[in-house]
Amino acid sequence: QEKVQQSPESLIVPEGAMSSLNCTFSNSASQSIWWYQQHPGKGPEALISIFSNGNKKEGRLTVYLNRASLHVSLHIRDSQPSDSAVYLCAVRYGSSGNKLIFGIGTLLSVKP
Amino acid sequence: DPKIIQKPKYLVAVTGSEKILICEQYLGHNAMYWYRQSAKKPLEFMFSYSYQKLMDNQTASSRFQPQSSKKNHLDLQITALKPDDSATYFCASSQGTGASAETLYFGSGTRLTVL
Numbered sequence: 756q757e758k759v760q761q762s763p764e765s766l767i768v769p770e771g772a773m774s775s776l777n778c779t780f781s782n783s784a785s786q787s788i789w790w791y792q793q794h795p796g797k798g799p800e801a802l803i804s805i806f807s808n809g810n811k812k813e814g815r816l817t818v819y820l821n822r823a824s825l826h827v828s829l830h831i832r833d834s835q836p837s838d839s840a841v842y843l844c845a846v847r848y849g850s851s852g853n854k855l856i857f858g859i860g861t862l863l864s865v866k867p
Numbered sequence: 868d869p870k871i872i873q874k875p876k877y878l879v880a881v882t883g884s885e886k887i888l889i890c891e892q893y894l895g896h897n898a899m900y901w902y903r904q905s906a907k908k909p910l911e912f913m914f915s916y917s918y919q920k921l922m923d924n925q926t927a928s929s930r931f932q933p934q935s936s937k938k939n940h941l942d943l944q945i946t947a948l949k950p951d952d953s954a955t956y957f958c959a960s961s962q963g964t965g966a967s968a969e970t971l972y973f974g975s976g977t978r979l980t981v982l
């Protein structure tokens with residue numbers, strides 16, 4: 756059974772700071788890693804994905820993937836109160852289907 | 868406007884009853900899914916459909932039956948409801964299922980409480 760673990764469970768940062776979220780997964784055969792944002796009472800919304808070792812930057816978001824250590828991180832530069840949400844890490848395995856294995860999430864609170 | 872519509876938003880049921888959760892997507896996607904999010908647990912994959920055909924089923928119980936009457940509809944029928952079925956059920960869709968770059972889009976969920 757593939758597993759995805761996220762840390763920390765919750766994170767409080769001041770406005771303008773960098774937020775750093777971590778995710779480890781159980782199998783290096785993963786196809787792709789995704790980060791989703793979920794606001795209360797809403798469905799998850801895809802933010803950024805990565806397929807190859809290394810990093811990927813989109814706007815204020817940077818994601819780092821290290822397949823050897825089974826670790827991926829998400830960094831949010833210049834965090835804003837509107838970034839406050841639960842962040843879900845999800846791993847896709849297999850060549851067919853779109854089954855994602857999700858972590859339980861990190862609750863990010865950005866204080867003004 | 869929401870592109871994936873789930874109805875109802877909240878649902879209360881009694882143990883042993885049957886309910887149908889509705890999902891329609893207006894993204895023109897060919898694949899649809901059901902996921903479940905229970906308290907203190909990760910979002911859990913249940914079913915995937917592509918062109919109205921079942922692709923993957925990770926739900927052990929036959930009490931959960933997806934129903935696809937149209938390409939953009941994937942309802943979820945749950946029979947003999949139990950309190951453990953209480954969760955938020957999310958419908959999702961994607962353009963296809965084959966590419967690793969396929970983004971999954973989620974609806975806002977139906978929150979089911981079984982008393």
